Amino acid sequence: MRRVSLFAGLVSAAIVATVSLHALAQAKPENLIKQRKSAMALIGWYFGPLGAQVKGEAPWNQETWARNTAYIEVLSKMPIEGFQPGTDKGDTKAKPAVFSEPAKFKSAMEKMQTEVAKLAQVAKGADQAAMKAQFGETGKACKACHDDFREKD
Amino acid sequence: MRRVSLFAGLVSAAIVATVSLHALAQAKPENLIKQRKSAMALIGWYFGPLGAQVKGEAPWNQETWARNTAYIEVLSKMPIEGFQPGTDKGDTKAKPAVFSEPAKFKSAMEKMQTEVAKLAQVAKGADQAAMKAQFGETGKACKACHDDFREKD
Secondary structure (H helix, E strand, O other): OHHHHHHHHHHHHHHHHHHHHHHHHHOOHHHHHHHHHHHHHHHHHHHHHHHHHHOOOOOOOHHHHHHHHHHHHHHOOOHHHHOOOOOOOOOOOEOOHHHHOHHHHHHHHHHHHHHHHHHHHHOOOOOHHHHHHHHHHHHHHHHHHHHHHEOOO | OHHHHHHHHHHHHHHHHHHHHHHHHHOOHHHHHHHHHHHHHHHHHHHHHHHHHHOOOOOOOHHHHHHHHHHHHHHOOOHHHHOOOOOOOOOOOEOOHHHHOHHHHHHHHHHHHHHHHHHHHHOOOOOHHHHHHHHHHHHHHHHHHHHHHEOOO
């Protein structure tokens, strides 16, 4: 029974993965690029005001921390699906390494997702020092991935 | 005591609103337009596969319903903040009515948010008919707002 359930689960997961990959494979490269750039733009949009508060350029606003980090946690899950094979050319700053080293790229994306999730968690509390520290860790994960996988502006 | 708390709450809310508006007022119009267009592009991106399933063009995939509607519920909160005064010109299809009838526009946006939240709620269950029906209601809210406030492509 357990083996049957496990088998059914694997088949189910395989079907889901196949359907998802099929749908993404059908998407036009320019739309996939637009998808990931939109997600990245919004991550930057909601990250920016937090950086200003960390640097003391804007007054601390706990509601902004709670809201923006919750938004970023969801947004952080989106960009990876836009980096499908065949989207290395076009209106993109993605380096060839995204596509030649996909495991390393996926790992860097997951590191960012992990740090963002931690940031959203501490931002539910009131410990500003913890928020600032985790903001720094998150920024490092963003920068590490940009350094390796994104052309400079 | 209760009146003091209420007063403190109102002052707090006013400060939050002031800080947020101040930050948005400082944002460049082109960045505000990019913010709202990015959010709308992602809403469309995650709405699309659901429409294909409703129309029977793609196999039903409950995981896609749960994931995409949860994403869209968060994304639905984002576009409104990009429609600040002074963002009526530039790379935008926003009609002048967005800025000349802000109360009507806000109401149309909130209608969309309400329908999307209902969609995310039913998508947590297993009632495909309910999902299809609420998908239709959500689509109507999108279309109504686009008809009144967005130039045709």
